[in-house]
Amino acid sequence: MSNFTELTQAFINLDEEKVYGLVQKKIAAGEDPVGIIKECNEGMTEIGKLFEQNEYFLSELIMSGEIFKSIMAKLEPMLGDVQQENEPSKGTVVIGTVKEDIHDIGKDIVVSMLRGTGYEVVDLGVDVPADKFVAAAKETGAKLVGLSCLLNFTFPELKKVVDELDAAGLRDTVKVAIGGAPCNEEVRKFAGADYYAKDAAAAVSICKEIYQ
Ligand code: B12
Incomplete structure (x- = not known):
């Protein structure tokens, strides 16, 4: 059994x-x-x-x-305490699944939980190239970029986003969180990201820390 x-x-x-x-x-x-x-x-x-x-x-x-x-x-x-209509957003988060990866179930759960707990989420979808994450971070002033990655061979894409944020001069103001089944602390270090979240609840805690 x-x-x-x-x-x-x-x-x-x-x-x-x-x-x-x-x-x-x-x-x-x-x-x-x-x-x-x-x-x-x-x-x-x-x-x-x-x-x-x-x-x-x-x-x-x-x-x-x-x-x-x-x-x-x-x-x-x-999910979440569903935000009151007139309540201001607690902060903005840009999120997406990295280039060449089309898994979106986990990302969508994270998006729902963040929206449900009062954050504004700009969801870029799946198969998102690094420059799109950078452009969205610039445009929205988000302090957090969330990267979903379910495939080992797309780990370099995580690093690419971090590097391009750096090249755009945004690395001091924008934190990067990664998630997805094969991600862990080691992958986070490889990518140079700030946070690894094992599930959507951890993603909410990260936002609380950043937007406290
Ligand atoms: C469903 C599934 C698919 C579906 C996806 C449907 C969809 N719309 O997403 C389909 C059929 C399309 C698919 C395709 C493929 N898949 Co697939 N797939 C899966 C499976 C079974 C489940 C993934 C899932 O949705 N899990 C449920 C969610 C809720 O969990 P999660 O994604 O981990 O998300 C949670 C956390 O990780 C975290 N999180 C996730 N993202 C983020 C982001 C941020 C910012 C944060 C903070 C947190 C966070 O929070 C989430 C909620 O708690 C996994 C097995 C597994 N163990 O994951 C394989 C798996 C990911 N797939 C795999 C493979 C190999 C493939 C294919 C290459 C298969 C093929 N030969 O074509 C293709 C790749 C297509 C592509 N280019 O992307 C491998 C990857 C191996 C690896 N590590 O590289 C896995 C691990 C299966 C395996 N054990 O071999 N797949």
Whole structure:
């Protein structure tokens, strides 16, 4: 027997009906949406491993992405303390997935959590070249640029963004945070970034520190 929860196991099995049913039940029971996301995320990690072991293929990766996105559409409005309409923004964050990488599920969760906790987020999308991050930081005056990176071979892109911010004279005023499954402290050091965040909650803490 595995130690996975029923939801995580259903996710790993890509049993769409069961996953949606369980998520609906948890929402109705008033469970914390962040906990629900965590359970699904554990499923995603396991699916990644099965893919590495050639037990799952690209079609399964695609399907896991579709299921996760449907769940997020339900959970997104429940994330954070949803900002009051007239409340001023706590600060601006520029975020995107680096060039040649099209993974956006994790980035989108970070965007939702930051917006939900009162930050203005300029989301540049996926496959974003370094100069776009620099231009957006300049234009918006953001004090934080967030880079999502899920592929080992795009690590140099992280470094490129940091270097181009430096070349544009912005490095003293703009901090850089990186995230995405294969990122860690070592990757942060390689890139010359200021922060590594393991999840969306850590991203919120970083913003609090910068915009306190
Ligand atoms: C779903 C998925 C896909 C989907 C993506 C759908 C989408 N719209 O995003 C599709 C099918 C498109 C895909 C494609 C590919 N994938 Co893919 N994919 C995955 C999978 C299974 C899940 C990723 C995911 O969404 N996780 C769930 C989210 C919630 O987690 P997360 O991204 O880590 O985000 C959290 C934190 O990391 C953090 N965070 C994330 N971003 C940021 C940013 C900032 C600023 C901060 C502060 C925090 C932060 O907060 C998030 C929320 O808590 C992973 C396995 C894994 N372990 O990650 C493989 C994985 C990332 N993919 C992999 C590969 C190899 C590929 C392909 C090259 C496959 C192929 N042969 O074509 C292509 C590459 C396409 C491209 N050019 O980008 C490998 C990468 C290996 C590596 N380290 O280099 C992985 C690790 C699978 C594996 N184990 O082999 N993939």
